[in-house]
Amino acid sequence: MAITSFVRPQGERRALLWLVALGFFMQTLDATIVNTALPAMARDLGESPLQMHSVIVAYSLAMAVLIPASGWLADRFGTRRVFMAAIALFVTGSVLCALSPSLALLVGARVVQGLGGALLLPVGRLAVLRAFPREEFIQAMSFVAIPGLIGPLIGPTLGGWMVEYASWHWIFWVNVPVGLVGLVAARRFMRAQGAQDARRFDAVGYGLLAFGMAGVSLGVEGMAGGGVRRASALVLLVFGLASLAAYGLHALRSSNPLFAPALFGVRTLRVGLLGNFFSRLGSSAMPFMIPLVLQVSLGYPPLQAGMMMLPTVLGSMAIKPAVTRIVQRFGYREVLVANTFALALLVISFAVVAPGYPMALMAAQLALFGAANSMQFSAMNTITLKDLEPAHASSGNSLLSMVQMLAMGMGVALAGAVLASMQAHFSDGAATLNAFRVTFACMGLLTLAATALFFQLPPHEPPRPHPLGPVEQS
Structure with missing residues (x-):
């Protein structure tokens, strides 16, 4: 080139x-x-x-x-x-x-x-x-x-x-x-x-991958509906999964796949991608759910609800300089397993919100969530790409970005589906607040599931620079 x-x-x-x-x-x-x-x-x-x-x-x-x-x-x-x-x-x-x-x-x-x-x-x-x-x-x-x-x-x-x-x-x-x-x-x-x-563009592979991602995401989003909508969502979900499976088979025999199968021969990339996807399903729903519960159930005005998200970003920025030192001290596996567990508990902790909930306590929760989320992103993104050869670094980075955005969208779709289902389930005057509480608990449990994936990493492994420089968080 x-x-x-x-x-x-x-x-x-x-x-x-x-x-x-x-x-x-x-x-x-x-x-x-x-x-x-x-x-x-x-x-x-x-x-x-x-x-x-x-x-x-x-x-x-x-x-x-x-x-x-x-x-x-x-x-x-x-x-x-x-x-x-x-x-x-x-x-x-x-x-x-x-x-x-x-x-x-x-x-x-x-x-x-x-x-x-x-x-x-x-x-x-x-x-x-x-x-x-x-x-x-x-x-x-x-x-x-x-x-x-x-x-x-x-x-x-x-x-x-x-x-x-x-x-x-x-x-x-x-x-x-x-x-x-x-x-x-x-x-x-x-x-x-x-x-x-x-290089020649793999149009067939791209079509299978794009339809698969869209089908799975839209299928998950539509599962909260009833009757015809739920049946249509189930069909779309099955077709999406079949399309993703077809892409995997296509990539194995294609001379010019979108993402070379050799990429997935790197264990840290496999674990990092799966860990990124599953841990983000829960945490990615938080920027959607927090402003919503503050305004809909706790009566916050829009400006105050927006300002309540500041502790999340400040916590994220405060922990960033220490991430490398922490990983060097304990290793990727140890940090990711412990931090994923802590992140899941922090997501679940928001299930206790109620009218009159102390603002200072919620700000502290949000700051801790931001710090844990930043630690998670930095460690996950680096472990995913650190062992790639320079020739595969750009392709691996694109694959990581795609998985991140897919997980963010699906996390919000799952949260929306659980919210809608739980609101229909509760019939008392606090139906909406109870729906939020159950949804926070569910999204935290989804985050917790990723700890099993990070146990597959080698123990006490220190960080190594990414071949194309800093990895953006998203």
Whole structure:
């Protein structure tokens, strides 16, 4: 593959970093800013707040589906062209979200947004890789990763503020000027590149994988319904699982699979991917459930509900400098087994919430959850990729990103399905609060199941740097 020369003016390269960081910021901000606004959206659209999880699932699922094709698209059409198309898709989806008069149209618009978001970071990272020499790449990606912390930090509070003092539509309108600035900057600072010698795209494998992910996710989401909806969801779930199995068989005999079967010969990658998926099913539902229970069952206004998510991000940032030292001291297996157990207990601990619950105690719970979640992400992501050969690092990173987004979407879908089922089960005046309590307990137990997977790692193994630099958390 032809690589563009690294000889570029320092100012142009710095501007490129800011541009890619802006794209990452847009993607991470939008992944969190919506959560606080869900009850307001439900009121305007005439829906139940407990049925709004599809707004989040659609975004995560669209990202998971397109991520495997991101590298090929960038090679085939050029990084600048694809990056600009990603921004345009994201802005178009944002406008459609703001104008949506119904839940169905809002979900469709979130799919458009997710397709754009799926390309922003992978293609931006590829542009940085081609613009910076190897010895400067880790430092460059560390700079780009900073917005990944800032977006979740301000997203819930900003969303709550907009809902309380303007309307939920502004959480989407705000993307328009940012996106337009990004388009202008991309045309100015991201060099146009001709098509690379892209390998032949495995269209059959991609179709099987994409349909499988969509079928399983939508099948799980639809299981909360009754009658025809539940039967249709079951059929979709079976077809999705069959499609994923067919992809696995196809990859074994394909000369050019999306993800080479040799990747799965690495034990740490296998354990890391499965651990990522199952432990995220529970923890990924928390940013959806916490703002919802605060507003629907505990009577918090949107801004206050958004601000209550700040301890989660602050706890995440506080533990980050200590993660490497902790893993070096105890080893990956020991840290992941103990931390997964602690994370599961923290998720379950929110089942005790009730009207009048001390705000300080909940803030402490959220801070501890954020710290445990950050420890989990950092250790899981690194163990997944650390033993890959450099030639497989990019493909492994794409596979990890896909699994992360799929697990995030399915975690929210599972939480939504349990919430709806439990609300129908309880008939007393506290039906909704009791539904939340049972759902917190269920999601914590799902997280706990991942401890069995991490026991498969070798004992007392210290960390090793990832071959392509820092791994973004999501």
